[in-house]
Amino acid sequence: MKVKVQVVIISDDGQETTREIACVERHDLTPETLGLSLADGKAVLQALQEVVVEWQMHAYLQQHRACPHCGKTRRSKGVHHTVFRTVFGLTFRTLFSRSMMVFEECLRAKRGMVLSHPTSA
Numbered sequence: 001m002k003v004k005v006q007v008v009i010i011s012d013d014g015q016e017t018t019r020e021i022a023c024v025e026r027h028d029l030t031p032e033t034l035g036l037s038l039a040d041g042k043a044v045l046q047a048l049q050e051v052v053v054e055w056q057m058h059a060y061l062q063q064h065r066a067c068p069h070c071g072k073t074r075r076s077k078g079v080h081h082t083v084f085r086t087v088f089g090l091t092f093r094t095l096f097s098r099s100m101m102v103f104e105e106c107l108r109a110k111r112g113m114v115l116s117h118p119t120s121a
Contacts, residue, residue, distance in 0.1 A: 001026045005044055007051050021047035049086055 005022040022044045026033050036044070067074050 001029070005047075007048060009051070009055050019051055021051060053084055053086070 003024045003026075004020055005024070007019050007021055009017045009019065011017075022040075024036065024040055061076075065073055
């Protein structure tokens with residue numbers, strides 16, 4: 001017998017993505033193999049946690065992609081590997097940097113600086 005565990009992620013725009021997170025196989029059906037073992041349960045929870053963390057980080061980065069001052073799409077400063085410590089263990093993710101490029105004119109506006117041209121006086 002084979003049991004597949006899948007996660008269906010539904011984005012805000014209604015797009016569905018299905019990810020298989022575990023597959024449990026049982027050949028001999030005995031009282032000892034009934035249900036999930038502790039190792040099976042931990043593996044399923046770890047895989048589920050990785051999918052949830054990945055989805056949450058992707059959603060967070062998409063929400064903060066636009067400049068809060070001018071609305072332009074900001075570029076990421078790079079890609080790096082991140083380790084998240086969760087109650088279900090370590091989750092390793094390759095993420096675009098949360099540090100987004102900032103537009104120079106937005107920095108000046110945020111600091112209250114006015115850009116003046118030398119010939120405009």
